[in-house]
Amino acid sequence: MSYFDKKTICDIDVKGKKVIVRVDFNVPLKDGAIDDDTRIVAALPTIKYLLDHGAAVILMSHLGRPKGERKPEFSLEPVAQHLSELLDMEIAFSEDCVGPAAKEAADKLQPGQVLMLENLRFYKEEEKNDPAFAKELADLADIYVNDAFGTAHRAHASTAGIAAYLPAVSGFLIEKELKGLGAAINNPKRPLVAIIGGAKVSDKIPVIENLVQKVDKLLIGGGMANTFLTAKGCDMQASLMEPDRIQWAAELLKTEAAKKILLPLDVVVAEKFAPDAAHQTVDVDKVPEGWMTMDAGPKTRALFADAVKDAATVVWNGPLGVFEMEAFAHGTNEMAQAIAASDAFSVIGGGDSVSAIKKAGLADQVGHISTGGGASLEFLEGKILPGIDALNDK
Ligand code: ADP
Ligand code: MG
Numbered sequence: 001m002s003y004f005d006k007k008t009i010c011d012i013d014v015k016g017k018k019v020i021v022r023v024d025f026n027v028p029l030k031d032g033a034i035d036d037d038t039r040i041v042a043a044l045p046t047i048k049y050l051l052d053h054g055a056a057v058i059l060m061s062h063l064g065r066p067k068g069e070r071k072p073e074f075s076l077e078p079v080a081q082h083l084s085e086l087l088d089m090e091i092a093f094s095e096d097c098v099g100p101a102a103k104e105a106a107d108k109l110q111p112g113q114v115l116m117l118e119n120l121r122f123y124k125e126e127e128k129n130d131p132a133f134a135k136e137l138a139d140l141a142d143i144y145v146n147d148a149f150g151t152a153h154r155a156h157a158s159t160a161g162i163a164a165y166l167p168a169v170s171g172f173l174i175e176k177e178l179k180g181l182g183a184a185i186n187n188p189k190r191p192l193v194a195i196i197g198g199a200k201v202s203d204k205i206p207v208i209e210n211l212v213q214k215v216d217k218l219l220i221g222g223g224m225a226n227t228f229l230t231a232k233g234c235d236m237q238a239s240l241m242e243p244d245r246i247q248w249a250a251e252l253l254k255t256e257a258a259k260k261i262l263l264p265l266d267v268v269v270a271e272k273f274a275p276d277a278a279h280q281t282v283d284v285d286k287v288p289e290g291w292m293t294m295d296a297g298p299k300t301r302a303l304f305a306d307a308v309k310d311a312a313t314v315v316w317n318g319p320l321g322v323f324e325m326e327a328f329a330h331g332t333n334e335m336a337q338a339i340a341a342s343d344a345f346s347v348i349g350g351g352d353s354v355s356a357i358k359k360a361g362l363a364d365q366v367g368h369i370s371t372g373g374g375a376s377l378e379f380l381e382g383k384i385l386p387g388i389d390a391l392n393d394k
Pocket of ligand 1: 294
């Protein structure tokens with residue numbers, strides 16, 4: 001299956017239709033107020049397009065983890081209010097996402113108007129992908145649009161099940177993700193260089209196994225490099241490490257494809273895991289007794305930056321050090337700079353890597369920033385995302 005064959009809202013006629021849109025309005029809340037509205041803003045192009053083209057728009061989302069119970073602290077009402085300010089128009093709100101209240105509100109809705117439904121996860125049927133629940137959501141509208149990339153890797157009623165009952169297409173946000181991630185993974189311009197960092201090997205084994213087949217170079221850094229270096233015989237001392245993955249790493253390093261893997265040459269090590277810890281740079285086979293790796297050393301940074309300089313396509317997931325502590329953010333920052341400076345088409349995925357590139361002020365100098373942590377990882381694993389698979393082919 002090619003992701004590019006999926007229909008988008010531009011491929012169908014929405015005039016006079018009721019369009020139910022799955023958005024990702026799972027925004028961070030602080031004391032009941034919206035702390036960061038990035039996800040709401042990201043959905044505006046799709047909502048505006050639908051309104052401009054004469055549709056009546058019904059929005060549905062989850063918020064937090066109410067676990068199938070109606071919990072007021074997870075109500076989407078404040079989100080609807082915020083959206084109303086952003087769009088500068090009234091938004092109707094239904095206190096139930098299904099049932100008579102939702103049906104009545106949807107029936108009343110006119111072209112050019114917006115209705116927001118209450119949190120989908122007040123029903124356990126949502127995450128169970130219950131067909132009757134999916135059908136109830138579908139009965140509110142004529143067309144289904146999925147624009148929630150962050151949940152596209154989940155087969156839930158609102159992300160997958162509903163597509164069985166309605167014409168189903170993607171919104172602009174999902175289209176952008178598929179184009180961005182797709183350009184890096186399917187038919188990329190070569191050389192394709194991937195950088196995988198972060199804390200845990202176990203989280204990213206499927207990503208590494210998939211990418212090592214597809215890339216020209218695979219740079220492994222951050223905490224996860226420790227497990228590989230141990231497999232090569234280095235004593236990483238008190239470094240973060242996964243003993244039960246050493247064997248897996250050793251097997252991988254024996255394969256033909258592993259010739260494409262670059263590991264750190266030197267590391268910044270610290271006496272303890274603290275922002276003000278005593279630290280020094282050492283070669284990877286000379287970590288002092290009881291010390292731990294915190295960052296990439298200068299030789300490693302130069303090796304990795306060189307690989308990025310020659311790339312035509314770059315994929316980056318996972319910081320190269322404990323970048324939350326300023327003293328140990330050099331490897332991550334230099335990687336962000338190398339990517340921003342290169343002419344390569346670059347894709348950044350993963351919550352911490354994205355926040356690192358934003359913190360460095362370089363977010364506007366990369367090709368694509370993926371908004372979905374889990375979903376972008378599963379994309380890099382080569383998996384088919386159920387929320388996208390369910391959409392109609394062109
Ligand atoms: P992403 O969210 O981009 O996918 P991860 O969540 O996998 O990235 O990893 C990010 C975490 O990895 C950060 O909190 C960072 O501090 C940690 N990390 C990176 N290098 C090391 C290291 N050498 N030792 C311990 N933690 C590390
Ligand atoms: Mg993370």
